[in-house]
Amino acid sequence: MFAAATRKKFHPGKEAYMRAIIMGLSLFMALAAGNAAQAQQNDLVKYCQADIQRLCPAVQPGGGRIMKCLKAHTKEMSVGCAQALQKMKG
Template sequence: MRRSMSLLLIAIFAGVTSAQALPGNQIPNDVKERCKADYAKLCNGVMPGGGRILACFQAHIDEVSPDCRDALSKMKN
């Protein structure tokens, strides 16, 4: 179980790192929608741009909802 969680976190971090390489650090609309509540709860006040929102999600990954984690992990594809 612990190994599975570690692998999931590695996959999510890899996806987030890849997403930070997107032009203009644009987060796809479907990810914004699925992570809206997480942003309001965990990263409210974080200024968008420069990968700051994605970094905030990384910093709070244990608190990010499963739906948002799934959306973030799919950004790498």
């Protein structure tokens, strides 16, 4: 008698709809985070390209070598590049 009063109503369409919303929001959040990181990387290229050519001309890209070179030359880099690096640090 009491079991019927406490039973939840099952709505299969509603559950699937909520799952789809959660998946969509998760995807959106992942893409938004990726876009923010991409924007910071674009700023780094934009503001540091001349500094990289001037301060690190022989450094091969990859493995963090350019970032390491830039960090070794922080006192010599342009203000724009220094600010872009600061944004990357968070």
